Amino acid sequence: MAEQDCIFCKIIQHDIPSEMVYEDEWVAAFKDLAPVAPVHILIVPKKHLSTLNDATESDTLLLGKIQLAASKIAERQGVKENGYRLIHNCGKDAGQEVMHVHYHLLGGKTLGWSPD
Numbered sequence: 001m002a003e004q005d006c007i008f009c010k011i012i013q014h015d016i017p018s019e020m021v022y023e024d025e026w027v028a029a030f031k032d033l034a035p036v037a038p039v040h041i042l043i044v045p046k047k048h049l050s051t052l053n054d055a056t057e058s059d060t061l062l063l064g065k066i067q068l069a070a071s072k073i074a075e076r077q078g079v080k081e082n083g084y085r086l087i088h089n090c091g092k093d094a095g096q097e098v099m100h101v102h103y104h105l106l107g108g109k110t111l112g113w114s115p116d
């Protein structure tokens, strides 16, 4: 399931350090190295998928687990009540840098909206 040379697979396997904030059978979540908000967590499926375009019907449950994990993580991070944003960058035009599906959970301040 893990892909050689994938940095997020290595984090999931605890082969390289991260500030892990949540883990279950399906999903791991850790602090972004370069946070853009007071709370900036990356939520990743443990299964390696390079982009959302690689997901198939067989990943339906996994994709749902990510959303449910986001809500739990938001609660743990203290942003559930005030609100948070979940962002997925898919591919070049969206600025995806790491080719392992990940969702940015942002919160802890009033977020602007500028997809420029």
Ligand code: AMP
Binding pocket: 007, 018, 030, 031, 032, 033, 034, 035, 042, 088, 089, 095, 096, 097, 098, 099
């Ligand atoms: P994206 O542009 O959506 O692909 O976002 C990739 C994110 O991964 C960026 O926000 C980076 O700061 C973050 N990142 C890259 N390497 C690491 C790492 N080793 N630990 C935590 N976050 C990372």
